[in-house]
Amino acid sequence: MSLISVGTMAFDSIETPFGKAEKIIGGSATYIAYSAVNFVTPVKQISIIGYDFPEEEMEELKKRGVWLDGVQRVPDKKSFFWSGRYHADMNSRDTLVTELNVLADFDPSIPENYQGTEFLMLGNLHPKIQLNVIQELKQRPKLIAMDTMNYWMETAMSELKITLRYVDALIINDAEARQLTGLYSLVKAAQAIFRMGPKYLVIKKGEHGALLFHENEVFFAPALPLEEVFDPTGAGDTFAGGFMGYLASTDDISFENMKRAIIAGSALASFCVEKFGPTRLKEISREDIDARITEFKNLVNFEIELN
Amino acid sequence: MSLISVGTMAFDSIETPFGKAEKIIGGSATYIAYSAVNFVTPVKQISIIGYDFPEEEMEELKKRGVWLDGVQRVPDKKSFFWSGRYHADMNSRDTLVTELNVLADFDPSIPENYQGTEFLMLGNLHPKIQLNVIQELKQRPKLIAMDTMNYWMETAMSELKITLRYVDALIINDAEARQLTGLYSLVKAAQAIFRMGPKYLVIKKGEHGALLFHENEVFFAPALPLEEVFDPTGAGDTFAGGFMGYLASTDDISFENMKRAIIAGSALASFCVEKFGPTRLKEISREDIDARITEFKNLVNFEIELN
Numbered sequence: 001m002s003l004i005s006v007g008t009m010a011f012d013s014i015e016t017p018f019g020k021a022e023k024i025i026g027g028s029a030t031y032i033a034y035s036a037v038n039f040v041t042p043v044k045q046i047s048i049i050g051y052d053f054p055e056e057e058m059e060e061l062k063k064r065g066v067w068l069d070g071v072q073r074v075p076d077k078k079s080f081f082w083s084g085r086y087h088a089d090m091n092s093r094d095t096l097v098t099e100l101n102v103l104a105d106f107d108p109s110i111p112e113n114y115q116g117t118e119f120l121m122l123g124n125l126h127p128k129i130q131l132n133v134i135q136e137l138k139q140r141p142k143l144i145a146m147d148t149m150n151y152w153m154e155t156a157m158s159e160l161k162i163t164l165r166y167v168d169a170l171i172i173n174d175a176e177a178r179q180l181t182g183l184y185s186l187v188k189a190a191q192a193i194f195r196m197g198p199k200y201l202v203i204k205k206g207e208h209g210a211l212l213f214h215e216n217e218v219f220f221a222p223a224l225p226l227e228e229v230f231d232p233t234g235a236g237d238t239f240a241g242g243f244m245g246y247l248a249s250t251d252d253i254s255f256e257n258m259k260r261a262i263i264a265g266s267a268l269a270s271f272c273v274e275k276f277g278p279t280r281l282k283e284i285s286r287e288d289i290d291a292r293i294t295e296f297k298n299l300v301n302f303e304i305e306l307n
Numbered sequence: 308m309s310l311i312s313v314g315t316m317a318f319d320s321i322e323t324p325f326g327k328a329e330k331i332i333g334g335s336a337t338y339i340a341y342s343a344v345n346f347v348t349p350v351k352q353i354s355i356i357g358y359d360f361p362e363e364e365m366e367e368l369k370k371r372g373v374w375l376d377g378v379q380r381v382p383d384k385k386s387f388f389w390s391g392r393y394h395a396d397m398n399s400r401d402t403l404v405t406e407l408n409v410l411a412d413f414d415p416s417i418p419e420n421y422q423g424t425e426f427l428m429l430g431n432l433h434p435k436i437q438l439n440v441i442q443e444l445k446q447r448p449k450l451i452a453m454d455t456m457n458y459w460m461e462t463a464m465s466e467l468k469i470t471l472r473y474v475d476a477l478i479i480n481d482a483e484a485r486q487l488t489g490l491y492s493l494v495k496a497a498q499a500i501f502r503m504g505p506k507y508l509v510i511k512k513g514e515h516g517a518l519l520f521h522e523n524e525v526f527f528a529p530a531l532p533l534e535e536v537f538d539p540t541g542a543g544d545t546f547a548g549g550f551m552g553y554l555a556s557t558d559d560i561s562f563e564n565m566k567r568a569i570i571a572g573s574a575l576a577s578f579c580v581e582k583f584g585p586t587r588l589k590e591i592s593r594e595d596i597d598a599r600i601t602e603f604k605n606l607v608n609f610e611i612e613l614n
Contacts, residue, residue, distance in 0.1 A: 088491060184395060187534045208515040211532060220529040220606045225518060227494045259609040290613040299527045300607040302566040306597040 003248040004114055004141070005032040005241065006046040006133050007123020008103060009053060009071065010080035013096075014276060016231050017088055021276040025057055027080065028123030028147070031234035033066045034281040035241030035268045036121070038289060040249040041065030044114045046133065048072045048106045050079040060282070069111040074102045090229045091206055110136045119248040121240055122146035127156055127163040134166050143253050145169035145200075145244055147236065153179050161196060169200035171240050177203050186211065187218075200258065202243065204236055212262050214255050221262045222299055224270045224292070231276045235269045238281065242268035267292040310555040311421055311448070312339040312548065313353040313440050314430025315410060316360060316378065317387035320403075321583060323538050324395055328583040332364055334387065335430030335454070338541035340373045341588040342548030342575045343428070345596060347556040348372025351421045353440065355379045355413045357386040367589070376418040381409045397536045398513055417443045426555040428547055429453035434463055434470040441473050450560050452476035452507075452551055454543065460486050468503060476507035478547050484510050493518065494525075507565065509550065511543055519569050521562050528569045529606055531577045531599070538583045542576045545588065549575035574599040 007029030014021045029047045036043045044067045051074070058068055083097040106129060120141040122130040130146055144167045152160050153176070164170065170193060178184055181192040190201045190213035201213040207229070209222040243265035250257055267289055274280045314336030321328045336354045343350045351374045358381070365375055390404040413436060427448040429437040437453055451474045459467050460483070471477065477500060485491055488499040497508045497520035508520040514536070516529040550572035557564055574596055581587045 090491075184397075185534055185536075187532050205515065208512065209529070218532055218606060219609070220532070221609075222516070222527040222529065222607075225494050225525055225527070227492055229492075256610075260611045263609055263611060286614060293611060293613060297609075297611070299525060300529075302526070302528075302570055302604075303563075304567045304570060304600060304604075306600060307593060 001040065001118045001248045001251045002042050002044060003036055003040055003119040003121060003244055004044045004046060004070075004117045005029050005036060005121050005123065006108065006130070007032060007125060007237070008080050009045075009047040009049050010082060011052075012081075012233055012277065013083035014231055014233050015085040016090070017086070018228070018230055019276075021231070023081075024277040025054075026082065026234060026277060028125075028234075028237040030061075031237035031272070031278055031281070032121055032123055032241035032244070033061055034064070034278045035238040035265075035272075036245030036248070037064045037066060038242070038268065038284075038286065039245035039264065042067045043245070044070060044111075044117055046070035046108045046110070046114070048074065048102045048108070050077045050102045051075050053079045067113070070108065070114055072108075074105070077102045084233070086232065090232055108133055108136075115139065118142040118251070119244055120144045121244040122167070123237060123240070124149050127152055127160040131159070131163040131166065134163075143168050143244075143247060145171055145240065147171050147240055148176070150176055150179055165197040167198055169202065170198040171202040171204065171236075171243070173204045173206070173236065177201070190218075202262065204239060206232070206235075210239070210262055210266060212258055214258070217255055219255075219259045219262060221259075221266045222296070223266065224295060224299065226270065226273070229273045232273050233276075234278060235272045238272040239265040239269040241265070263293055263296050264289075267296060308347060308425045308555045308558045309349050309351060310343055310347055310426040310428060310551055311351045311353060311377075311424045312336050312343060312428050312430065313415065313437070314339060314432060314544070315387050316352075316354040316356050317389060318359075319388075319540055319584065320390035321538055321540055322392040323397070324393070325535070325537055326583075328538070330388075331584040332361075333389065333541060333584060335432075335541075335544040337368075338544035338579070338585055338588070339428055339430055339548035339551070340368060341371070341585045342545040342572075342579070343552030343555070344371045344373060345549065345575065345591075345593065346552035346571065349374045350552070351377060351418075351424055353377035353415045353417070353421070355381065355409045355415070357384045357409045358382050360386045374420070377415065377421055379415075381412070384409045391540070393539065397539055415440055415443075422446065425449040425558070426551055427451045428551040429474070430544060430547070431456050434459055434467040438466070438470040438473060441470075450475050450551075450554060452478055452547065454478050454547055455483070457483055457486055472504040474505055476509065477505040478509040478511065478543075478550070480511045480513070480543065484508070509569065511546060513539070513542075517546070517569055517573060519565055521565070524562055526562075526566045526569060528566075528573045529603070530573065531602060531606065533577065533580070536580045539580050540583075541585060542579045545579040546572040546576040548572070570600055570603050571596075574603060
């Protein structure tokens with residue numbers, strides 16, 4: 001099986017209480033790809049970059065099994081750029097600069113060798129672009145997952161609601177689930193989101209873990225208690241990449257297997273936050289990931305005799 | 308084995324987005340007792356009440372195995388009264404009224420038939436009163452746990468730090484752990500709290516579950532995702548009562564058994580929030596609790612094959 005990853009490949013400048021990183025590699029599709037290749041290859045990338053996106057990064061991705069046929073390079077424009085500053089709690093941040101650059105013209109087209117791919121991860125983008133990708137696929141993937149954000153709920157809610165009808169799994173954070181539905185209870189928000197289209201809902205709660213909802217079932221994966229969260233940028237995309245990469249590698253979309261995929265995604269995300277940008281994701285081996293999954297198991301495992 | 312429970316027995320007036328409850332039964336020791344008796348009896352209560360605390364409530368507690376020899380009734384004063392209003396998120400609240408009444412004179416003395424008790428739960432009170440109780444026990448309990456709050460950190464930090472030297476387990480929420488240590492990372496806060504005296508730290512995170520720290524080990528118990536949290540009042544005390552009641556009933560303070568106790572406490576707390584005051588705690592059976600513990604197991608249980 002294989003996975004299509006759609007999203008940005010970009011530069012970020014990040015300030016955290018631990019330091020600053022200027023113009024480092026970022027973008028949702030970048031994190032998704034670096035995460036997913038730990039479980040499945042090829043990951044077929046769809047994105048747009050400017051003249052300034054480094055060729056070495058493209059080589060690095062290729063080496064790891066990422067196809068780049070669907071990454072369009074615009075020779076006379078810069079790559080998408082985002083700059084943000086995290087607050088002391090690392091859960092909230094201020095956006096300092098957003099330069100769309102090439103992203104303003106992003107109209108993804110699907111290379112012929114991407115057709116027939118079974119798993120599709122739509123990173124956070126305008127919901128119209130996300131829908132376009134779905135509609136350009138000649139064969140519907142086995143599982144379509146998408147991320148989105150509050151910005152699209154405020155500026156493109158009607159387009160977002162249309163796109164939601166076509167996806168199987170929505171992966172958002174708790175504040176976004178509440179904003180999308182107007183409901184505070186996440187259990188009720190899940191039921192409301194199921195009525196919008198998705199059959200699966202993953203709610204990311206950052207340091208508080210993640211919830212998976214499907215019909216009347218629910219699964220909870222904790223976040224690993226870490227000494228320090230160094231840089232949360234990309235953790236959500238890394239989670240999504242690990243989740244979809246694991247599902248694609250096992251070709252099993254049962255609820256039981258989705259639980260495993262949530263743990264796989266959580267393990268990857270726990271590495272991501274240890275260093276600036278995707279740095280840490282490039283260092284880890286499958287053994288590191290397995291060791292971390294074992295830590296998750298130990299964190300929540302208990303045996304109790306009932307009467 | 309048995310358990311001493313120390314704290315308030317009081318009246319609360321509560322406003323939540325779901326309604327109002329005027330002058331209902333409350334108090335930390337009330338919740339601790341109603342919760343703990345599901346696992347262990349007797350629960351030996353130490354508290355102070357005024358002329359207005361209803362005799363029927365005393366009978367109800369007695370019927371369930373709560374000893375009341377240590378509950379002092381002051382005939383010419385009112386019971387402690389607290390009134391608060393919860394915000395829409397149910398995680399934060401404003402205190403509207405605090406009337407100390409009898410609590411101003413609380414100087415607990417230990418009845419002779421309480422001596423030799425193996426487990427001690429010190430509900431949230433002035434740390435000097437908590438220390439007095441410890442010092443009046445002729446034989447040190449096997450496990451001493453205490454709750455406290457931000458108010459004592461602001462007004463009696465030096466007394467609090469002295470009391471902490473004498474307890475085995477501290478049970479507080481995440482904001483309190485951060486305030487007590489000045490550290491944002493809960494992993495680092497745990498290590499700092501161990502240096503203050505306690506060997507076990509339970510951090511309650513409300514709807515985000517609870518963490519148990521001991522030496523370099525950590526265990527995480529989720530909160531059950533609920534459709535509605537009706538009234539969170541007393542949930543923390545109910546958790547503590549279930550935790551200590553379970554430990555006392557099993558007479559096992561290994562880390563493995565503490566994990567089970569955390570789950571038991573979480574299960575009881577998940578009932579507490581379903582109705583105003585301790586109402587729901589009076590309705591449930593051991594079968595209800597076991598069914599809920601099974602829900603917790605299913606919520607976090609996953610099986611994954613590693614390479």
